[in-house]
Amino acid sequence: MAIAVIRVSLVAVGLVWVLAAQTVLAGDAQRYVKPGSQAAHSAACVEETNFMRRNHMELIKHQRDSTVHHGIRSTKHSLAGCVNCHVSVSPEGQALAINGRDQFCGACHAFSAVDVNCFGCHANVPRGGLLSPAALAAHGDATAGARPSPGQFMSDTPGPATGRAGGQ
Amino acid sequence: MKRIVYSEWRMPSERYWGLLGILAAVVGLGGLAALHMEHNGHWVTGMSNAVVWGMPHIFAVMLILSASGALNIATIGTVFGKGAYKPLGRLSGLLASALLVGGLLILVLDLGRPDRLLVAITHYNFRSIFAWNIYLYTGFMVIVIAYLWSMADRMGGPFVKPIGIFAMVWRLALTAGTGSIFGFLVARQAFDTAFLAPMFVVMSFAYGLAIMLLVLMFTFDQEGRPLGHKLRGRLMNLLGTFVAGVLFLTVIYYLTKVYGAKNYELVSWVLFDGGIYSFMFWFGWILMGSLVPLGIIYHPVLSQDRNWIVAACALVILGGMASLYVIIIGSQAFPLQMFPGHTIIESGFFDGVNGEAASYWPTIPEVLLGLGGVGVAMLITAVGVRVLQFLPESLADADVLPDDLGHAAPELAGT
Amino acid sequence: MKHQEAPLDPSLGSPPDPTLNAGPDQSRRAFLGIAAGATAAVVAPAFVLQAQAVGNPRAERVSDAHRWGLLVDTNRCVDGCRACVDACDQENGLDLQRKQPDQSEAEWDTQKAVWLRKVKLQDNLTGRVSNLPMMCQHCEHPPCVDVCPTGASFKRADGIVMVDRHTCIGCRYCMMACPYKARSFIHEVVEDQLTRVPRGKGCVESCNLCVSRRDQGLDSTACADACTALGHRAILFGDLKDPASAISQALRTMPSRQIREDLDLNTGVRYAGV
Ligand code: SF4
Ligand code: SF4
Numbered sequence: 023m024a025i026a027v028i029r030v031s032l033v034a035v036g037l038v039w040v041l042a043a044q045t046v047l048a049g050d051a052q053r054y055v056k057p058g059s060q061a062a063h064s065a066a067c068v069e070e071t072n073f074m075r076r077n078h079m080e081l082i083k084h085q086r087d088s089t090v091h092h093g094i095r096s097t098k099h100s101l102a103g104c105v106n107c108h109v110s111v112s113p114e115g116q117a118l119a120i121n122g123r124d125q126f127c128g129a130c131h132a133f134s135a136v137d138v139n140c141f142g143c144h145a146n147v148p149r150g151g152l153l154s155p156a157a158l159a160a161h162g163d164a165t166a167g168a169r170p171s172p173g174q175f176m177s178d179t180p181g182p183a184t185g186r187a188g189g190q
Numbered sequence: 191m192k193r194i195v196y197s198e199w200r201m202p203s204e205r206y207w208g209l210l211g212i213l214a215a216v217v218g219l220g221g222l223a224a225l226h227m228e229h230n231g232h233w234v235t236g237m238s239n240a241v242v243w244g245m246p247h248i249f250a251v252m253l254i255l256s257a258s259g260a261l262n263i264a265t266i267g268t269v270f271g272k273g274a275y276k277p278l279g280r281l282s283g284l285l286a287s288a289l290l291v292g293g294l295l296i297l298v299l300d301l302g303r304p305d306r307l308l309v310a311i312t313h314y315n316f317r318s319i320f321a322w323n324i325y326l327y328t329g330f331m332v333i334v335i336a337y338l339w340s341m342a343d344r345m346g347g348p349f350v351k352p353i354g355i356f357a358m359v360w361r362l363a364l365t366a367g368t369g370s371i372f373g374f375l376v377a378r379q380a381f382d383t384a385f386l387a388p389m390f391v392v393m394s395f396a397y398g399l400a401i402m403l404l405v406l407m408f409t410f411d412q413e414g415r416p417l418g419h420k421l422r423g424r425l426m427n428l429l430g431t432f433v434a435g436v437l438f439l440t441v442i443y444y445l446t447k448v449y450g451a452k453n454y455e456l457v458s459w460v461l462f463d464g465g466i467y468s469f470m471f472w473f474g475w476i477l478m479g480s481l482v483p484l485g486i487i488y489h490p491v492l493s494q495d496r497n498w499i500v501a502a503c504a505l506v507i508l509g510g511m512a513s514l515y516v517i518i519i520g521s522q523a524f525p526l527q528m529f530p531g532h533t534i535i536e537s538g539f540f541d542g543v544n545g546e547a548a549s550y551w552p553t554i555p556e557v558l559l560g561l562g563g564v565g566v567a568m569l570i571t572a573v574g575v576r577v578l579q580f581l582p583e584s585l586a587d588a589d590v591l592p593d594d595l596g597h598a599a600p601e602l603a604g605t
Numbered sequence: 606m607k608h609q610e611a612p613l614d615p616s617l618g619s620p621p622d623p624t625l626n627a628g629p630d631q632s633r634r635a636f637l638g639i640a641a642g643a644t645a646a647v648v649a650p651a652f653v654l655q656a657q658a659v660g661n662p663r664a665e666r667v668s669d670a671h672r673w674g675l676l677v678d679t680n681r682c683v684d685g686c687r688a689c690v691d692a693c694d695q696e697n698g699l700d701l702q703r704k705q706p707d708q709s710e711a712e713w714d715t716q717k718a719v720w721l722r723k724v725k726l727q728d729n730l731t732g733r734v735s736n737l738p739m740m741c742q743h744c745e746h747p748p749c750v751d752v753c754p755t756g757a758s759f760k761r762a763d764g765i766v767m768v769d770r771h772t773c774i775g776c777r778y779c780m781m782a783c784p785y786k787a788r789s790f791i792h793e794v795v796e797d798q799l800t801r802v803p804r805g806k807g808c809v810e811s812c813n814l815c816v817s818r819r820d821q822g823l824d825s826t827a828c829a830d831a832c833t834a835l836g837h838r839a840i841l842f843g844d845l846k847d848p849a850s851a852i853s854q855a856l857r858t859m860p861s862r863q864i865r866e867d868l869d870l871n872t873g874v875r876y877a878g879v
Pocket of ligand 2: 752753754755756757758773774775776777778779780808809
């Protein structure tokens with residue numbers, strides 16, 4: 023009987039531990055996600071948090087190859103997406119470099135002593151947009167024929183031009 | 191012909207450590223230069239978007255060619271059965287691998303992303319001659335080590351010749367491959383010729399032998415080991431032949447280039463209007479690198495004088511650098527001919543406006559990186575000969591050339 | 606035009622949020638309108654206003670059903686105009702490049718990246734002057750791809766030749782091989798790259814026919830747009846494989862050529878009038 027009691031209480035203690043650990047993990051996640059970043063307002067990351075912790079690099083890498091080589095841009099595992107959602111903002115409204123030592127990527131990577139190589143080439147704050155302002159302006163109406171027809175292109179009548187070919 | 195005894199290099203300790211110290215300093219400076227370039231980016235070099243390969247590549251190509259050429263002596267000894275050269279086989283193998291390591295190190299450290307060496311090894315594009323060369327270089331190292339073993343180990347005897355033949359073939363492939371890195375660049379007029387491959391093979395013979403001779407004379411003199419005049423004379427004659435060969439191929443190369451009328455401008459630019467490149471061509475490559483050494487080598491008196499011999503070897507090497515400067519850098523500086531029959535009068539990217547060549551001036555970090563590679567090669571050699579038995583005790587004529595007929599030497603009968 | 610540097614970028618993808626997701630009925634036009642307006646106006650709490658994406662991000666692998674190309678009518682290219690060059694620089698963040706400290710302007714000019722440049726030529730016999738933009742010619746048989754030791758230089762299925770900066774080791778062999786001097790090596794540390802154009806020290810890059818516009822479903826390049834906007838209409842972008850495309854029709858009717866046609870590279874960029 024006594025043995026049974028001990029067993030039950032051991033199980034109970036175990037359960038409490040598990041619960042406590044989960045709470046701690048959740049609190050942890052709160053701490054890493056920067057207040058004021060868009061992520062802080064979201065219920066969840068693109069995948070389950072613990073999965074992301076362990077596997078974000080695999081996801082990013084996979085996405086990287088499919089984007090660079092196959093032009094796929096629709097998936098949710100893009101680095102630009104990570105930066106956009108997790109970047110935090112200074113009181114002055116300036117985006118803070120996400121790989122800074124106290125920022126989302128930088129802090130964790132400094133803690134785990136893993137170099138983060140991404141930002142040698144990738145923007146560490148959202149900058150410039152996925153499409154340029156020029157592209158948005160010119161293609162606001164993607165269906166309109168803003169571009170010249172072949173007839174226009176080769177026509178002898180100058181368009182509403184500021185000038186024709188020079189040097190003649 | 192006596193049995194050849196090999197022994198470690200017993201140069202006096204203080205001098206040896208002094209030598210190592212100097213070499214280590216050169217290597218260290220090279221390392222610092224590489225760090226500097228890697229940290230800041232290549233803007234600290236003179237290389238640009240027009241001249242993309244500069245001084246480091248000259249040094250690297252020089253060392254890689256010399257590596258192949260240095261092994262040539264071992265090949266002559268074993269494959270062609272010239273007994274007189276056999277005692278030099280071990281040194282020749284050591285030098286070959288040391289020079290190759292030095293050259294490759296320069297190439298790697300000059301990469302924009304040296305940290306991605308692993309990528310270079312794991313991602314392969316089999317259509318790239320450059321990638322093929324990575325195989326050729328690593329294979330070369332393995333073969334040279336096997337070759338050294340076969341020459342040094344008692345069990346190795348039966349393998350010397352087959353490995354030697356294999357090494358020779360591999361070596362020719364390696365040099366031709368290095369030449370082809372340039373030779374298959376259809377974009378660049380000066381390179382667009384398969385001719386560069388054989389040219390590089392002969393160049394490698396000359397430069398490798400010159401370096402070998404310098405190392406041989408230095409190590410032997412420091413310790414008072416005898417080096418026979420006849421043997422030295424033979425090596426010098428060999429060097430003369432190779433230098434003359436390079437000169438001959440140079441003439442042919444430019445003649446074939448002029449023959450195609452579209453390259454007339456290129457040739458006249460290199461020969462007359464190229465400024466530093468014309469100077470390098472005539473003064474460096476032709477005069478100091480070919481004619482003067484040939485004069486010394488075939489001069490009855492000077493060819494006997496140790497100092498003149500050293501000068502001749504050094505000139506061959508410097509001349510080689512000059513020729514690579516013309517071949518590698520000059521060919522990039524000369525504008526790409528995109529619009530035949532037209533003159534470019536304005537360009538946003540230096541497309542050779544009015545035929546003007548791109549400018550390139552090496553900077554100190556580049557030169558230090560190159561010298562560092564040379565330092566690495568020499569350091570490996572210096573350590574190698576000190577700790578292992580690479581050097582024959584004696585190369586006195588009486589010991590190596592008894593009957594002047596190498597193929598009749600007794601120990602060759604067994605191989 | 607200044608690059609947007611706000612932390613909130615409506616044109617960026619963000620995690621799906623069903624409550625905020627624009628419904629399928631919403632037209633792309635409205636979408637883009639919101640995005641463009643928001644670009645100028647957003648402040649921190651406006652995160653929630655983020656549209657999921659702009660344009661029409663590609664979900665399927667690019668295929669060889671298209672081959673993108675350009676046709677340049679040099680007769681229409683205006684002397685002294687550099688609208689295409691500026692547009693390219695802004696599109697790709699090249700206007701953010703800065704001369705390095707202690708470096709002469711002249712030296713920097715030879716080392717900074719140039720994807721698109723203007724060239725002015727004169728015929729040696731007739732004296733006729735032509736202007737044209739030069740960029741990567743998107744060769745069908747690209748020498749740069751052949752020589753690249755790691756395969757970092759590659760040709761996408763739709764004919765765009767580009768560099769995978771993740772595998773480029775910076776050997777510059779491709780630059781040696783390119784007959785058009787189309788490629789640039791990044792000689793300096795880059796810190797202010799744009800989200801849509803990652804670029805960094807030690808890799809090689811070149812014109813990629815505005816690949817991010819391709820993948821967002823837009824049908825022109827920055828250079829062509831800029832040229833058209835000025836009314837010069839010297840650059841035509843389009844699908845070389847679609848016989849009905851404007852570029853195919855123009856190529857059928859007007860004489861054009863490849864630069865260095867002797868090399869048989871079947872370039873995707875063609876020139877008329879030189
Ligand atoms: S133009 Fe040059 S960079 Fe572009 S595909 Fe051709 S070889 Fe490659
Ligand atoms: S520089 Fe990069 S893209 Fe060019 S050949 Fe080397 S690895 Fe390939």
